[in-house]
Amino acid sequence: MNFDLARSIEVLQRSPATLRALLEGLGPSWVRATEGPETFSPFDVVGHLIDGEETDWIPRARIILEDGEQRPFEPFDRVAMFEKSKGKPLRELLATFELLRIENLQTLDEMNLTPELLTKRGTHPELGIVTLRQLLSAWVVHDLGHVGQIVRVMSKQYRDAVGPWQAYLPILSR
Amino acid sequence: MNFDLARSIEVLQRSPATLRALLEGLGPSWVRATEGPETFSPFDVVGHLIDGEETDWIPRARIILEDGEQRPFEPFDRVAMFEKSKGKPLRELLATFELLRIENLQTLDEMNLTPELLTKRGTHPELGIVTLRQLLSAWVVHDLGHVGQIVRVMSKQYRDAVGPWQAYLPILSR
Numbered sequence: 001m002n003f004d005l006a007r008s009i010e011v012l013q014r015s016p017a018t019l020r021a022l023l024e025g026l027g028p029s030w031v032r033a034t035e036g037p038e039t040f041s042p043f044d045v046v047g048h049l050i051d052g053e054e055t056d057w058i059p060r061a062r063i064i065l066e067d068g069e070q071r072p073f074e075p076f077d078r079v080a081m082f083e084k085s086k087g088k089p090l091r092e093l094l095a096t097f098e099l100l101r102i103e104n105l106q107t108l109d110e111m112n113l114t115p116e117l118l119t120k121r122g123t124h125p126e127l128g129i130v131t132l133r134q135l136l137s138a139w140v141v142h143d144l145g146h147v148g149q150i151v152r153v154m155s156k157q158y159r160d161a162v163g164p165w166q167a168y169l170p171i172l173s174r
Numbered sequence: 175m176n177f178d179l180a181r182s183i184e185v186l187q188r189s190p191a192t193l194r195a196l197l198e199g200l201g202p203s204w205v206r207a208t209e210g211p212e213t214f215s216p217f218d219v220v221g222h223l224i225d226g227e228e229t230d231w232i233p234r235a236r237i238i239l240e241d242g243e244q245r246p247f248e249p250f251d252r253v254a255m256f257e258k259s260k261g262k263p264l265r266e267l268l269a270t271f272e273l274l275r276i277e278n279l280q281t282l283d284e285m286n287l288t289p290e291l292l293t294k295r296g297t298h299p300e301l302g303i304v305t306l307r308q309l310l311s312a313w314v315v316h317d318l319g320h321v322g323q324i325v326r327v328m329s330k331q332y333r334d335a336v337g338p339w340q341a342y343l344p345i346l347s348r
Contacts, residue, residue, distance in 0.1 A: 001203055001207070001331040001332065001335070002335065003332065003335040004203075007201060007203055007204065010199075010200055010201060010204065011200070011204065011328065014195060014196060014200070017195035018192060018195040018196045020195070021188060021191035021192040021194070021195040021196075022188060022192045022195075022321075025184075026184055026185070026188070027181060027184060029175055029178075029181055030181065030184065030185065033175070124338065127338040127339065127341065127342075128338065129338075130337055130338055130339070131337065133335065134335065134336055134337035134338065134339060135339075137332045137335035137336045137337070137339070138336045138337075138339035138342075138343065140329075140332055141329045141332050141336055141339070141343045141345065141346065142343065144325040144326075144328050144329040144345060145325070145329060145343055145344065145345035145346075147196075147321070147322075147325045148321075148322045148325045148326055148329075148345050148348075151318040151319070151321045151322045151325075152318075152322055154185065154318050155314075155315045155318040155319060155322075157175040158175065158177065158311045158314055158315050161175070161176065161177040161307065161308065161311035162308055162311040162312045162315055163304055163305065163308035163311070163312075164298065164301040164302065164303075164304055164308065165301065165304070165308060165309075165311070165312035165315070167301070168301075168312075169312065169315045169316065169319055170319065171315065171318060171319035171322050172315065172319075174322075174348060
């Protein structure tokens with residue numbers, strides 16, 4: 001499937017409500033569960049998505065539109081949220097993510113992106129030349145990937161509890 | 175983490191709203207997308223979860239409580255929904271799943287499961303002897319696994335669109 005702006009927004013605008021439905025009110029044994037040291041809990045993932053709204057997707061789209069390839073993106077700090085989320089209730093993080101996402105989709109709308117603008121190029125500090133279309137596609141998949149991570153982390157808390165069913169539940173070995 | 179009935183219900187009761195937030199109103203290019211022939215689309219997954227409510231989890235819990243090991247479970251038809259869901263709008267499937275889940279959690283509550291009852295055993299047609307605790311754990315992980323499947327299937331529609339970002343998006347190679 002080719003990139004389509006309207007279809008991308010369909011997904012991006014749903015992520016805050018999806019995370020809220022999945023996580024809000026869940027106990028800490030799910031929300032704070034991880035896959036081991038240095039891995040993300042569902043709580044950490046929400047903080048990481050907030051960081052993405054603040055420093056990654058729309059800021060990089062702006063760099064592409066304003067400066068093109070000549071100004072590389074700032075490197076994205078994948079673990080900034082370990083510090084920034086500390087002590088905050090999950091409810092607050094979910095609300096912050098929702099608010100930032102609404103604002104960023106508003107900004108995206110105001111960019112009036114045409115097919116020509118979507119071919120504009122920028123420089124990723126590690127990946128090299130990328131297009132605005134690729135950046136926005138990656139934003140969509142990044143959301144979906146982290147929803148997938150959350151349900152995987154939660155699943156693994158019951159890896160032993162399912163007993164023989166482990167053979168039928170491939171998420172437990174991902 | 176050990177099985178805990180209240181914690182399991184926390185997850186099970188959220189799945190209908192999670193699926194609704196993720197999928198309701200999405201266009202067919204996402205909802206009907208698959209990973210290739212004979213694989214499930216998000217639409218198919220919702221139908222499969224409905225089948226689970228109707229014929230798998232609670233019916234099997236009843237068999238364990240009433241007949242124990244002596245009566246093997248009916249085999250679960252993993253693809254029944256390809257026919258049963260045909261022609262139905264996704265909105266209807268989501269509503270059906272929600273209703274059945276509410277009813278089944280009500281039934282679960284009425285079973286008044288004690289730690290002793292949770293150790294009761296049944297016979298899975300392929301996996302052999304399983305406990306009620308394992309069955310209920312598998313119900314939770316089955317939900318989470320299928321949410322993970324939905325976001326993976328959706329992600330893969332943008333595998334090419336993300337360009338060089340594919341290297342940073344592991345959900346695209348799962």
